[in-house]
Amino acid sequence: MGVRVLVGTRKGAFILTSDERREDWSVSGPHFAGWEIYHLKGSPADPNRIYASQSSGWFGQVMQRSNDGGTTWEPIGNKFSYDGVPGTHQWYDGTPHPWEFKRVWHLEPSPGDPDTVFAGVEDAAMFKTTDGGQNWQELPGLRGHGSGPRWQPGAGGLCLHTIVIDPANPRRMYIAISAAGAFRTDDGGETWRAINRGLRSEGIPDPDAEVGHCVHRIAMHPSRPSVLFMQKHWDVMRTDDAGESWREVSGNLPTDFGFAIDVHAHEPETIYVVPIKSDSEHFPLEGKLRVFRSRTGGEDWEALTNGLPQRDCYVNVLRNAMAVDRLESCGVYFGTTGGQVYVSPDGGNQWRAIVHDLPPVLSVEAQSL
Amino acid sequence: VIRVVLPAHLRTLARVNDEVSLQVEGRATLAAVLDALEARYPVLCGTIRDHDTHKRRAFVRFFACEEDFSHDPPDTPLPEAVVTGAEPLLVVGAMAGG
Numbered sequence: 180m181g182v183r184v185l186v187g188t189r190k191g192a193f194i195l196t197s198d199e200r201r202e203d204w205s206v207s208g209p210h211f212a213g214w215e216i217y218h219l220k221g222s223p224a225d226p227n228r229i230y231a232s233q234s235s236g237w238f239g240q241v242m243q244r245s246n247d248g249g250t251t252w253e254p255i256g257n258k259f260s261y262d263g264v265p266g267t268h269q270w271y272d273g274t275p276h277p278w279e280f281k282r283v284w285h286l287e288p289s290p291g292d293p294d295t296v297f298a299g300v301e302d303a304a305m306f307k308t309t310d311g312g313q314n315w316q317e318l319p320g321l322r323g324h325g326s327g328p329r330w331q332p333g334a335g336g337l338c339l340h341t342i343v344i345d346p347a348n349p350r351r352m353y354i355a356i357s358a359a360g361a362f363r364t365d366d367g368g369e370t371w372r373a374i375n376r377g378l379r380s381e382g383i384p385d386p387d388a389e390v391g392h393c394v395h396r397i398a399m400h401p402s403r404p405s406v407l408f409m410q411k412h413w414d415v416m417r418t419d420d421a422g423e424s425w426r427e428v429s430g431n432l433p434t435d436f437g438f439a440i441d442v443h444a445h446e447p448e449t450i451y452v453v454p455i456k457s458d459s460e461h462f463p464l465e466g467k468l469r470v471f472r473s474r475t476g477g478e479d480w481e482a483l484t485n486g487l488p489q490r491d492c493y494v495n496v497l498r499n500a501m502a503v504d505r506l507e508s509c510g511v512y513f514g515t516t517g518g519q520v521y522v523s524p525d526g527g528n529q530w531r532a533i534v535h536d537l538p539p540v541l542s543v544e545a546q547s548l
Numbered sequence: 549v550i551r552v553v554l555p556a557h558l559r560t561l562a563r564v565n566d567e568v569s570l571q572v573e574g575r576a577t578l579a580a581v582l583d584a585l586e587a588r589y590p591v592l593c594g595t596i597r598d599h600d601t602h603k604r605r606a607f608v609r610f611f612a613c614e615e616d617f618s619h620d621p622p623d624t625p626l627p628e629a630v631v632t633g634a635e636p637l638l639v640v641g642a643m644a645g646g
Contacts, residue, residue, distance in 0.1 A: 213557060237607040237641040238557060238595040254561065254591045258599045 182504045183248065183546040184512055185229065186520055187216035190538035192231055194249045197533075199506055201524040204533045210252065211243065215282075218499055218542045219249075222288040222296075226546050230255075230296055230312060232283035240282055244312050255312035259283070259300055262319035268302065269331035278302045278322070285499065287342035290349055297368075299339030303330060303356040305368060318368035326359070326373060326390040333357035333393050333412075340498055341397050345404040353407060353422065358393035361409070363422050374422030378411060395438045396498040400447035408450050408477070410440040410498070415452055417477050428477020433464055439501035443526060444509040448476040451503075451511060451527060453496040462493040470513070472527045486530035487521065494519070499542035506547055514540025550581055550626075551636035558596070558639065562589040567636055576631045578610060579622035596639060611638040 184195040191209025210216075214233045222228040231243040231252070240259065243252045259280045270276035281301040289295035294311040297318075304322045306315040321339075330337060338357055345351040350367040353374070360375040373389050383391040393412035400406065409416040409425065413436050416425040429435035434454045443449035450473050456464050463469060467490065470483040494517035504510040511527050514520045518537035523530045553567045562568070570584040579602065586593045597604050602622065604610075610617045613627045613635050629635040 212560075235557065237555075237605065238561075239605055240594065241561065241591070257594050260600060 180506060181548045182506065182510060183221075183226075183548055184502070184520065184522075184533070185219040185221065185249070185542075185544040185546070186514055186537065186540060187219050187231070187499070187542035188514075188518070188538040188540050189215055192216040192219055192233075192249075193534070193537060195520065195533050201506075201510055201522055206534060207249065210249070211241075214241070216541065217282060217284050218286050218544075220286045220288060220544050221248075221546045222293040223290045224288070225293040226548060228288070228293040228311075230286045230288060232286055232298075234282040240280070242283070242312055256308070256314050259298070259306055259315050260317070261304060261322070262317040266322075267328055268337060269329060271332060273331075275328065278304070280304075281336060284338045284340045285342050287344060290344060290346050297342050297344075297352070299342050299354060301336045301338035302332075303337045303339040303359060305339055305342070305354060307368065320364070320369045321354070321362060321371045324362065324371050324373065329390060330356065330359040331391065341394070343397055343399050343407070345399075346401045347404055351404070351421070353397055353399070355394040355397050355409075357395070358412075359390045360392040361394050361397060361422060374418075375425070376423065377418070377425030377427075378416065379414070379427075380412065382412070396440050398440045398442050398450070400442040403447045406447065406476075408440050408442060410437050410452055412436065412458060415440065415477060428473070430473070430478035430480055432471055432480050437496075438498040439496050439513060441501045441503050441511070443511075444503045444505045446474070446509075446526075449474045449526070450477065451501065452480075453501070453513060455495060461495045466491050466493060468492040468494065468515075470511070470523075470527060470530075483523070483527045483530070485528060486523075492517075497541055500540050502543045502545040504545040504547045510545060512543050512545050514543045516540065549633045550576060550584075550630060551633055552581065552585060553636045553638045554592075555639060555641040557641065558592060561591050561595065564589075569633075575623075576626050577623045578617060578620065578626060578637075581626065581637060582622075607642040609638075609640040609642050611640055612636070 180199040186193040191212045193208035211233045219231040227248040229245040233241040265278035267275035285299035287297045298306040341355040343353040362371045378392045395410045405421040415429045417428045468487040471480040494515035500514040511523045516539040549569045
């Protein structure tokens, strides 16, 4: 057994591999040097099939696919055309703004078919390929949700950044958009409904509005697909009914602002967050990089610090930059805007840096091989 | 033969080491050269201009013979020196930080 960690950065992709001890690591990269790699993800059905989103402010969006675990890559289709007349969403100044494609933020390969992949993009929409990435079609029902014209970009853009597929029922998917909120489909993406009841955001005129919430990340344990955990702009939230209602589980966190959240591979009530000081100061409290773990599904949190810098640390951990592997002793990973990728091979007790000096890390995914 | 010099990132993407040479049928306009370039290297589609509208990407520039053609209509004929291959068409990533 071993692990392969796929790291997307501001200046290329890196692939980190190790055996099950996760002590000695090989580093491959940079792949696509100089390009922003917002996300790479492997197919659950064929782990050697990996998809990557490569983009640049100069040259736009390129998509890449590997069939050999990231050793070689081939460009695939990069045309993301909105279905029909795109319409408008809200701009920062409150005026209507036409939907414009900017980049792919998230790639979610289907659980069962390596050629089927969902892509979350900015400006927020969901696309799907069924031919291994040669052609991408929008699932227009999401943007066609009646609230679409009221969606407004967060500071990072109007991005669909999270896609979570129910492994027991792949026609049920959850997505999150900044700053519109969370949505669910039960019919494979044809129709969608907002699932934001219970969220409360002070930064919008109606704090418990149907849409407008800045959801940063959603995580699920595959054995309990109706339980979701959410890191919102502020607040860590939980639902036990597939998003019908949410409740806050921030509990004793020192700050409940943050971006990343994930669930232990074998303990569905064990979750991880990296608290960030505030929306105006995107770094850890007191210069101490601390992961917080709850073994009770929220509310009660403990700081994990062993092996993490506890002074003068002012990095951020972005929304796509945390992952877990599925080895017997669950590995937890996260990357920072300072270019470190940390691993804990024992569920969070001990941490060490796999690499120290990569470009700012945008995304981390872990594959158990 | 029309010579085109690509920026480093697009050379990598197209897997070429040097400038590329293109045969262009009919009038050698900017649009015709980009059509020929994308036909030869489909991976460049969308990286220089929009897939559908063919609008130039904001941070891409077209230079030739020490002149900027970026803002000219795409059907503008290119200079004779470019048409004869004496001078290349430069596709340039605009200078910007990051």
